[in-house]
Amino acid sequence: MEYTINCLSILSALYFHLLLLTADGRMSHQREPMFCKVSSDNRVDLLNQHLTEVPRNLPRSTQYLDLSHNNITHLHDQDLMGLPDLCVLKITHNGLQDISPSVFQGNPKVQILNISYNALRIIPELNLPNLIILDISENLYGSYTLRKSYKDLLSLSYLALGSPQARSVHLADFAPLHEISLRKLQLGGGVELDHYEAGSLAQLPVIQDLTLKMTFCEHPEAFQSILQDLDQTKTESLTLIKFVPDLCNVSSDITDKLRNMTYLGNLTFQDTWFNSSVLAKVVCNIIQSPVKALSFLNITFAEDTDGGIKIHNIPGYNKSGNVEFLTFDTIHHYQYSFPVISINATFFSHLIILKFSGTGMSIIPCNLISALPSLQILDLSDNLLNELGFWWPVCTNSHVFPALRHLYLRNNKFENLQFTSNHTHGMKNLTVLDLSANSFKLIGKTSWPSHLSDLSLSDNTLGDAVFNYLSPYLQRVNLSHTDITALTQEALSQLPSLKSLFLSSNNINHLPPDLSAPQLEELHIDQNNINTLKENSFKGLSGLKRFKAGKNPFACTCDMYWFVTSFNKSLLIDWPSDYICSSPDEMAGMALEKYHPGWVSCTPWIQAVISQLMTLTVVSVLGFTFYIFDGAWYLRMLWVWLRVKKRGHKGADRLKNAIFKYHAFISYSQKDSEWVDNQLVPNLEAAQFSLCIHERDFVPGDWIIDNIINCVERSYKTLFVLSHNFVQSEWCNYELFFAQHRAMSIQQDSLVFILLEPIPTDSLPKKFLKLRTLLRQQTYLEWHKDERKQQVFWVSLRSMLKTADKNMVLERVAKEMTDMCPLITDTDWF
Ligand SMILES: *[C@@H]1O[C@H](CO)[C@@H](O)[C@H](O)[C@H]1NC(C)=O
Ligand SMILES: *[C@@H]1O[C@H](CO)[C@@H](O)[C@H](O)[C@H]1NC(C)=O
Ligand SMILES: *[C@@H]1O[C@H](CO)[C@@H](O)[C@H](O)[C@H]1NC(C)=O
Ligand SMILES: *[C@@H]1O[C@H](CO)[C@@H](O)[C@H](O)[C@H]1NC(C)=O
Ligand SMILES: *[C@@H]1O[C@H](CO)[C@@H](O)[C@H](O)[C@H]1NC(C)=O
Ligand SMILES: *[C@@H]1O[C@H](CO)[C@@H](O)[C@H](O)[C@H]1NC(C)=O
Ligand SMILES: *[C@@H]1O[C@H](CO)[C@@H](O)[C@H](O)[C@H]1NC(C)=O
Ligand SMILES: *[C@@H]1O[C@H](CO)[C@@H](O)[C@H](O)[C@H]1NC(C)=O
Ligand SMILES: *[C@@H]1O[C@H](CO)[C@@H](O)[C@H](O)[C@H]1NC(C)=O
Ligand SMILES: *[C@@H]1O[C@H](CO)[C@@H](O)[C@H](O)[C@H]1NC(C)=O
Ligand SMILES: *[C@@H]1O[C@H](CO)[C@@H](O)[C@H](O)[C@H]1NC(C)=O
Ligand SMILES: *[C@@H]1O[C@H](CO)[C@@H](O)[C@H](O)[C@H]1NC(C)=O
Numbered sequence: 001m002e003y004t005i006n007c008l009s010i011l012s013a014l015y016f017h018l019l020l021l022t023a024d025g026r027m028s029h030q031r032e033p034m035f036c037k038v039s040s041d042n043r044v045d046l047l048n049q050h051l052t053e054v055p056r057n058l059p060r061s062t063q064y065l066d067l068s069h070n071n072i073t074h075l076h077d078q079d080l081m082g083l084p085d086l087c088v089l090k091i092t093h094n095g096l097q098d099i100s101p102s103v104f105q106g107n108p109k110v111q112i113l114n115i116s117y118n119a120l121r122i123i124p125e126l127n128l129p130n131l132i133i134l135d136i137s138e139n140l141y142g143s144y145t146l147r148k149s150y151k152d153l154l155s156l157s158y159l160a161l162g163s164p165q166a167r168s169v170h171l172a173d174f175a176p177l178h179e180i181s182l183r184k185l186q187l188g189g190g191v192e193l194d195h196y197e198a199g200s201l202a203q204l205p206v207i208q209d210l211t212l213k214m215t216f217c218e219h220p221e222a223f224q225s226i227l228q229d230l231d232q233t234k235t236e237s238l239t240l241i242k243f244v245p246d247l248c249n250v251s252s253d254i255t256d257k258l259r260n261m262t263y264l265g266n267l268t269f270q271d272t273w274f275n276s277s278v279l280a281k282v283v284c285n286i287i288q289s290p291v292k293a294l295s296f297l298n299i300t301f302a303e304d305t306d307g308g309i310k311i312h313n314i315p316g317y318n319k320s321g322n323v324e325f326l327t328f329d330t331i332h333h334y335q336y337s338f339p340v341i342s343i344n345a346t347f348f349s350h351l352i353i354l355k356f357s358g359t360g361m362s363i364i365p366c367n368l369i370s371a372l373p374s375l376q377i378l379d380l381s382d383n384l385l386n387e388l389g390f391w392w393p394v395c396t397n398s399h400v401f402p403a404l405r406h407l408y409l410r411n412n413k414f415e416n417l418q419f420t421s422n423h424t425h426g427m428k429n430l431t432v433l434d435l436s437a438n439s440f441k442l443i444g445k446t447s448w449p450s451h452l453s454d455l456s457l458s459d460n461t462l463g464d465a466v467f468n469y470l471s472p473y474l475q476r477v478n479l480s481h482t483d484i485t486a487l488t489q490e491a492l493s494q495l496p497s498l499k500s501l502f503l504s505s506n507n508i509n510h511l512p513p514d515l516s517a518p519q520l521e522e523l524h525i526d527q528n529n530i531n532t533l534k535e536n537s538f539k540g541l542s543g544l545k546r547f548k549a550g551k552n553p554f555a556c557t558c559d560m561y562w563f564v565t566s567f568n569k570s571l572l573i574d575w576p577s578d579y580i581c582s583s584p585d586e587m588a589g590m591a592l593e594k595y596h597p598g599w600v601s602c603t604p605w606i607q608a609v610i611s612q613l614m615t616l617t618v619v620s621v622l623g624f625t626f627y628i629f630d631g632a633w634y635l636r637m638l639w640v641w642l643r644v645k646k647r648g649h650k651g652a653d654r655l656k657n658a659i660f661k662y663h664a665f666i667s668y669s670q671k672d673s674e675w676v677d678n679q680l681v682p683n684l685e686a687a688q689f690s691l692c693i694h695e696r697d698f699v700p701g702d703w704i705i706d707n708i709i710n711c712v713e714r715s716y717k718t719l720f721v722l723s724h725n726f727v728q729s730e731w732c733n734y735e736l737f738f739a740q741h742r743a744m745s746i747q748q749d750s751l752v753f754i755l756l757e758p759i760p761t762d763s764l765p766k767k768f769l770k771l772r773t774l775l776r777q778q779t780y781l782e783w784h785k786d787e788r789k790q791q792v793f794w795v796s797l798r799s800m801l802k803t804a805d806k807n808m809v810l811e812r813v814a815k816e817m818t819d820m821c822p823l824i825t826d827t828d829w830f
Pocket of ligand 10: 402
């Protein structure tokens with residue numbers, strides 16, 4: 001039997017092989033490197049700053065310093081002083097030429113040093129006892145000779161060396177690493193290795209993972225020497241970058257030593273040119289080697305042999321191969337023709353995972369691949385396959401993919417969903433099928449096998465009808481980006497086993513209220529057109545464990561109130577970052593998390609009831625407050641305030657033309673003298689008011705009315721302390737005074753009345769017409785027994801007496817008004 005692979009050329013999918021440096025557990029039988037924990041506060045990133053030297057003012061606590069992409073050409077002694085906690089230092093792409101041997105004296109904690117992509121002409125001296133990762137690749141040194149002091153880098157786990165100028169490796173080069181157990185070594189500057197002194201690497205006790213970034217075109221024996229050493233370093237993984245350069249004429253079999261390796265389990269070829277003649281030999285050797293994981297990444301394939309690659313039987317080898325994981329990712333075809341590969345399937349009979357992507361393949365070697373007895377996972381993403389290329393008619397599809405469980409056909413040219421579904425019945429163990437990013441159309445009826453439980457049709461133009469083309473056995477369905485506009489109960493009812501449904505990036509605008517799928521555990525409807533998420537939509541989704549709905553244009557209105565306040569956020573895998581308000585306009589861009597409407601404002605019937613209750617309550621509270629706290633009293637005081645404010649102006653004019661000796665003349669009844677002496681006078685005099693009091697300041701012997709007139713004339717205001725006593729005993733004097741007063745034309749607003757006790761205007765004798773009128777028209781202050789109100793009283797009184805100047809009156813009034821406000825609110829009116 002002979003099997004044939006025909007591969008159409010072209011295609012180049014980007015492939016990034018990232019060598020991530022983590023101290024993960026896979027290599028754990030070695031001393032586990034302990035990395036310092038860098039807090040983000042102690043991280044200093046100074047990339048692309050046009051720096052020509054290390055800045056001096058770096059914080060002393062700096063742990064992580066990245067100075068890459070600058071113009072720092074020298075590291076001087078003092079440059080890194082004062083950074084005792086420095087742990088990670090990156091100075092790549094700087095044109096660094098020289099590092100002073102003592103520059104790191106003050107940085108004993110450095111664990112990671114990356115000085116790759118510079119212009120170092122010698123490998124620098126590094127006294128860093130705790131160094132774990134050292135990258136000095138891509139520099140310009142002429143040899144790989146390591147400094148003697150490197151023997152002290154006892155924690156070193158990763159070392160990268162490489163320079164286009166260094167083209168040979170000598171025994172002495174790695175002698176200092178004699179006792180260092182490297183986990184990973186990268187060696188080479190991407191150029192040919194001219195000479196390798198046997199045993200150079202074998203001096204190291206162990207190298208788990210070796211990357212050789214060098215070509216072996218003219219000196220294949222160097223590679224063979226290295227392979228021999230790797231069996232002594234117990235190397236498990238070997239990556240060969242630029243193994244053979246473009247258009248190199250490799251005549252001998254450079255990989256035959258692979259057959260004799262004992263430890264090598266993983267082998268990767270990357271960025272390499274392969275002729276079919278060379279590749280055939282390489283594959284032949286690998287089949288006989290212990291390699292289990294074989295990868296070809298970004299290779300260029302050229303056919304220089306008639307009939308392509310043929311490996312039918314290997315003389316002297318009648319076993320099956322060891323390869324379990326085989327990856328081809330991105331193959332460039334040099335000839336743009338159909339390469340032919342025919343390999344005896346027995347050699348890959350242990351293959352479990354096969355990835356063949358980015359190869360331009362349009363027809364699979366069906367009888368080869370489908371006959372692989374242990375193949376469980378087949379990834380043919382990013383090719384040019386369609387249903388005919390995959391189920392090639394001349395292939396006998398009787399025993400296809402006996403063990404296949406996962407089939408990935410993402411980003412190919414499939415169109416016919418009916419045909420595809422019909423043919424999956426043949427793959428008896430298939431559970432996962434990825435048909436995303438193809439060109440499927442919904443024509444005819446589909447029939448899916450019952451063992452298929454996970455189907456992805458994402459990135460196809462399908463529409464709402466797609467739900468009629470699924471299978472009731474499906475547990476996990478990915479319909480992201482398939483032009484679905486609605487999720488209905490009718491659709492869900494066709495999927496009774498469904499546990500996970502992914503509908504991201506569609507055009508669904510709401511979740512209907514009648515959904516009923518209690519078995520559903522996971523639902524993604526992110527990046528749709530949903531404005532609101534309402535409670536009743538989730539009633540029938542009681543089993544939901546993970547929900548994703550971010551990046552929808554949410555309307556932050558009361559409709560979202562329930563979701564924001566009551567939805568169990570632990571179900572959300574993208575909360576809160578992806579939930580943003582889109583409308584109304586004033587909230588656009590705000591995080592939904594920050595939207596806090598009141599419960600009341602978002603509950604209409606409560607609102608109605610509340611507003612009624614509120615009105616009632618306010619009215620009663622107001623009434624009650626007035627009753628309890630003498631609201632009327634406060635209102636009157638407020639009125640007084642307003643009047644005072646208004647008059648400040650007028651008073652000022654009057655002041656301009658007059659000289660007063662006193663701020664106020666106080667007139668009171670002898671019977672109220674206790675209050676006046678103990679309260680009024682001390683209080684006002686403490687506030688720097690000068691007062692004229694008749695006991696004290698009247699001239700003895702003068703007639704009382706003259707005295708009054710005298711005092712009134714020389715006082716800016718006249719203050720009457722009104723009480724029943726005063727009205728009855730003294731008022732007649734003032735009737736007389738007022739009779740004269742008209743002549744003196746004293747303005748009425750110079751009068752201040754204090755009501756020491758309530759005197760209902762009507763209770764006044766009719767003869768006190770003047771007093772009645774005055775009390776009706778005039779503002780007066782009421783004294784109160786409550787201490788708080790007394791404070792208000794004093795403030796009011798003082799400001800009524802303020803006479804210094806207009807501005808001061810207004811200013812003080814304003815100030816005292818604000819001082820008083822807390823006083824008023826303290827009383828809890830509303
Ligand atoms: C370094 O300096 C050279 C000229 O001196 C300039 O062209 C280049 O842009 C600089 N590079 C950086 C990263 O500042
Ligand atoms: C060192 O820096 C270069 C350039 O950024 C990067 O490519 C390389 O992976 C880094 N080396 C390590 C060991 O991280
Ligand atoms: C490659 O090398 C072989 C033998 O060394 C020689 O016969 C052949 O002509 C060379 N091919 C090219 C294209 O140089
Ligand atoms: C591959 O074949 C081409 C001719 O098709 C030849 O020029 C080249 O030297 C060969 N390369 C190797 C690596 O043998
Ligand atoms: C492999 O090892 C065997 C015995 O140790 C030896 O005979 C054979 O030549 C070796 N093969 C290669 C390719 O080195
Ligand atoms: C070897 O390859 C397998 C499969 O790709 C991977 O799981 C394993 O970690 C690799 N081992 C090493 C040492 O790189
Ligand atoms: C692929 O390999 C070629 C050399 O064979 C190299 O020039 C190119 O940069 C590589 N592409 C990627 C994406 O690594
Ligand atoms: C395939 O390989 C097996 C074992 O190496 C051998 O028995 C069988 O004959 C080979 N088949 C073909 C067609 O060469
Ligand atoms: C494989 O080869 C060995 C000798 O090298 C022989 O004893 C054995 O019978 C062969 N097995 C098969 C299946 O041909
Ligand atoms: C298919 O799957 C079943 C159950 O998982 C298993 O018993 C059977 O061995 C599988 N078939 C193959 C050929 O691996
Ligand atoms: C799928 O199978 C059904 C019957 O099982 C058949 O009628 C239909 O034509 C098949 N469709 C395709 C595209 O093969
Ligand atoms: C669904 O498919 C899309 C596109 O193929 C993919 O990005 C996404 O990760 C898948 N979703 C899940 C949950 O697997």
